Amino acid sequence: MPNTLILSIDAMGGDHGPSVVIPAVDIAARQLGDVRFLLHGDQAQIEAELAKAPAARAASEIRHADKAIAMDEKPAQAMRRGKGSSVWNAVEAVKDGQAAAAVSAGNTGALMAISMLVLRMAEGIKRPAIVASWPTMNGISAVLDVGANVESDAEQLVEFAIMGAAFHHAVHGSTKPTVGLLNVGSEEQKGHEEVREAHALLRANSFDFDYRGFVEGNDIAKGTVDVIVTDGFTGNVALKTAEGLARFFGNELRATFKSGPLAMLGAVFASGALGAMRKRMDPGAVNGGPLLGLNGIVVKSHGGADAPGYAAAIRVAADLARSDFTAEIDRNIRRLGAVVSESAASPAEGAAE
Amino acid sequence: MPNTLILSIDAMGGDHGPSVVIPAVDIAARQLGDVRFLLHGDQAQIEAELAKAPAARAASEIRHADKAIAMDEKPAQAMRRGKGSSVWNAVEAVKDGQAAAAVSAGNTGALMAISMLVLRMAEGIKRPAIVASWPTMNGISAVLDVGANVESDAEQLVEFAIMGAAFHHAVHGSTKPTVGLLNVGSEEQKGHEEVREAHALLRANSFDFDYRGFVEGNDIAKGTVDVIVTDGFTGNVALKTAEGLARFFGNELRATFKSGPLAMLGAVFASGALGAMRKRMDPGAVNGGPLLGLNGIVVKSHGGADAPGYAAAIRVAADLARSDFTAEIDRNIRRLGAVVSESAASPAEGAAE
Numbered sequence: 019m020p021n022t023l024i025l026s027i028d029a030m031g032g033d034h035g036p037s038v039v040i041p042a043v044d045i046a047a048r049q050l051g052d053v054r055f056l057l058h059g060d061q062a063q064i065e066a067e068l069a070k071a072p073a074a075r076a077a078s079e080i081r082h083a084d085k086a087i088a089m090d091e092k093p094a095q096a097m098r099r100g101k102g103s104s105v106w107n108a109v110e111a112v113k114d115g116q117a118a119a120a121v122s123a124g125n126t127g128a129l130m131a132i133s134m135l136v137l138r139m140a141e142g143i144k145r146p147a148i149v150a151s152w153p154t155m156n157g158i159s160a161v162l163d164v165g166a167n168v169e170s171d172a173e174q175l176v177e178f179a180i181m182g183a184a185f186h187h188a189v190h191g192s193t194k195p196t197v198g199l200l201n202v203g204s205e206e207q208k209g210h211e212e213v214r215e216a217h218a219l220l221r222a223n224s225f226d227f228d229y230r231g232f233v234e235g236n237d238i239a240k241g242t243v244d245v246i247v248t249d250g251f252t253g254n255v256a257l258k259t260a261e262g263l264a265r266f267f268g269n270e271l272r273a274t275f276k277s278g279p280l281a282m283l284g285a286v287f288a289s290g291a292l293g294a295m296r297k298r299m300d301p302g303a304v305n306g307g308p309l310l311g312l313n314g315i316v317v318k319s320h321g322g323a324d325a326p327g328y329a330a331a332i333r334v335a336a337d338l339a340r341s342d343f344t345a346e347i348d349r350n351i352r353r354l355g356a357v358v359s360e361s362a363a364s365p366a367e368g369a370a371e
Numbered sequence: 372m373p374n375t376l377i378l379s380i381d382a383m384g385g386d387h388g389p390s391v392v393i394p395a396v397d398i399a400a401r402q403l404g405d406v407r408f409l410l411h412g413d414q415a416q417i418e419a420e421l422a423k424a425p426a427a428r429a430a431s432e433i434r435h436a437d438k439a440i441a442m443d444e445k446p447a448q449a450m451r452r453g454k455g456s457s458v459w460n461a462v463e464a465v466k467d468g469q470a471a472a473a474v475s476a477g478n479t480g481a482l483m484a485i486s487m488l489v490l491r492m493a494e495g496i497k498r499p500a501i502v503a504s505w506p507t508m509n510g511i512s513a514v515l516d517v518g519a520n521v522e523s524d525a526e527q528l529v530e531f532a533i534m535g536a537a538f539h540h541a542v543h544g545s546t547k548p549t550v551g552l553l554n555v556g557s558e559e560q561k562g563h564e565e566v567r568e569a570h571a572l573l574r575a576n577s578f579d580f581d582y583r584g585f586v587e588g589n590d591i592a593k594g595t596v597d598v599i600v601t602d603g604f605t606g607n608v609a610l611k612t613a614e615g616l617a618r619f620f621g622n623e624l625r626a627t628f629k630s631g632p633l634a635m636l637g638a639v640f641a642s643g644a645l646g647a648m649r650k651r652m653d654p655g656a657v658n659g660g661p662l663l664g665l666n667g668i669v670v671k672s673h674g675g676a677d678a679p680g681y682a683a684a685i686r687v688a689a690d691l692a693r694s695d696f697t698a699e700i701d702r703n704i705r706r707l708g709a710v711v712s713e714s715a716a717s718p719a720e721g722a723a724e
Contacts, residue, residue, distance in 0.1 A: 155619055168555060168561075168562055202518060210521040210522050234611050235608040235613075235614070238612055239612070239615035240619075251555055251562070254555040255587070255601070255608070256608050256609055258588025259609045260616050261588070262591055263652075266593075269508060274644045275644075277644050280640045284641025284644075287634065288641065290633075291628075291631065
């Protein structure tokens with residue numbers, strides 16, 4: 019099978035397990051062309067689902083696992099007792115070269131901990147990142163880190179820029195992604211030391227992307243740049259704030275359409291278009307967030323995703339695996355290494371206003 | 372005039388100057404009862420507007436100022452050359468005890484710099500904060516800091532909690548405000564050192580508010596707590612991210628209603644209710660953000676606010692001036708002082724997951 023893409027799937031993770039994962043594999047098997055799947059998890063449950071999913075059955079091989087990691091399991095616990103679980107085995111198949119990428123809907127902390135332990139960090143990268151695909155007025159932007167870290171120094175922010183640009187290029191099709199660094203203003207002297215230092219590092223070299231300087235929170239929804247770089251604390255808060263607002267918006271829309279007879283009539287006519295709009299705008303609705311920075315591709319699906327949603331995460335894994343993604347990151351990390359060792363720190367100064 | 376409230380107004384600040392500020396004073400004069408205004412700015416321009424605003428004219432006294440601070444002036448520059456400007460004089464009237472509070476729509480950085488210089492920080496408070504009134508599913512929450520600082524240590528976060536609670540109590544009418552600390556998860560061990568230490572300090576004492584622990588970004592729109600405390604970097608990004616998303620909603624809503632004949636018909640029926648909804652949800656739409664932590668009350672209006680919007684900011688100033696606000700902050704800051712000197716730092720440990 020020279021050009022066949024092999025994907026490793028944790029069939030047990032997520033809120034619904036095989037009853038969603040196998041139908042998703044069925045969709046992906048029909049969409050993705052020459053692809054095969056290693057399905058990790060409980061053999062009997064997987065077989066029962068495959069019986070109803072002929073495309074998945076034809077393209078899959080079951081790898082039985084006795085254990086599954088619970089959705090509420092702590093990362094430390096998952097690392098200790100995770101060996102032999104469906105998620106562990108799914109990631110290990112990538113490490114062993116049996117598969118080009120792994121997909122799991124298991125809990126993020128456990129998936130990250132196990133992936134770091136099994137795959138290790140890619141050479142030259144200090145910290146992993148989780149990237150979110152965020153719908154904007156201008157397409158889809160990649161925002162990272164949204165939760166793998168709680169603090170990030172300047173070099174880590176630059177690593178996020180490199181990884182986010184390679185991700186956007188591979189999955190969202192930009193040829194030379196534009197990149198912005200999230201800050202509280204667009205002037206050079208704004209922000210804390212980490213963002214000002216990262217800004218200087220990004221300015222000081224030419225990477226395979228187009229660095230555009232500082233952007234602000236409102237630039238995310240505007241789609242001012244393809245990739246928005248921030249520390250995991252700020253990114254996580256921004257993403258969840260937006261998800262909360264999207265939900266608020268949905269509720270208010272429903273309430274508004276019940277607010278009087280004219281509005282109710284309006285709802286009858288417009289409900290289809292409005293439902294589609296709400297789904298298109300929610301930053302939580304685009305599924306498939308890769309864990310970046312590892313020696314191998316691991317994509318996280320939302321725990322609550324339905325079969326088409328999980329299939330979207332499988333497509334992200336396939337896009338990354340078929341792209342120049344890893345080599346692109348490696349190439350740019352080497353350039354960063356050169357800059358950092360040259361400049362060795364001429365720290366930015368001056369408190370922000 | 373024993374119980375007359377006197378407010379000091381920068382008539383020149385904002386995108387529109389006296390042509391918006393004086394009509395706003397006119398609205399406030401009719402709404403706020405026993406209140407008088409000191410109007411700082413260009414006498415001729417103010418008089419021309421007062422001629423069309425009888426309620427404002429009856430309640431006001433003009434204080435001529437030759438200078439105004441431009442909307443794009445840097446804070447450092449505003450401090451150097453600000454003396455004698457309308458905004459400087461408006462704040463100085465509070466310092467001199469001539470007025471109980473000042474309102475300006477001038478640029479935030481300049482207003483903050485001048486206010487800190489003229490009024491100084493309140494006793495026991497290290498850093499000022501800017502608070503945003505944020506519409507939620509549950510009323511209005513106060514979010515702070517949204518931009519006065521780029522980094523905040525644990526004690527500063529506790530100060531923000533104290534000031535935010537006093538603000539919510541005075542302006543949004545909660546009797547014992549609930550307070551949450553913004554973090555990337557709700558478990559004790561989550562987040563960076565500053566939030567975990569602040570959490571410990573808030574748990575360690577009883578203030579005049581009800582501390583509920585960590586909250587996440589999606590809790591803002593949910594209205595889980597009355598007051599959300601975070602550092603100025605994260606708060607600024609969250610606020611602007613939400614403002615950007617609210618604008619995106621507005622655009623998409625318009626586009627959706629043009630997407631086909633049925634949807635257009637829906638729009639005709641529902642447009643009034645939808646317009647009201649959009650305005651109700653935008654965290655940028657609630658006007659009047661006080662600068663907290665100073666020896667005196669200063670309220671910032673949006674630069675682009677219209678007359679009713681500016682009048683809302685004047686009402687915030689009046690509510691604060693008529694409340695127990697300053698004493699409440701002082702009382703709680705003293706309690707914090709007691710806790711901090713007792714516990715003196717038994718730092719929380721353990722990296723977040």
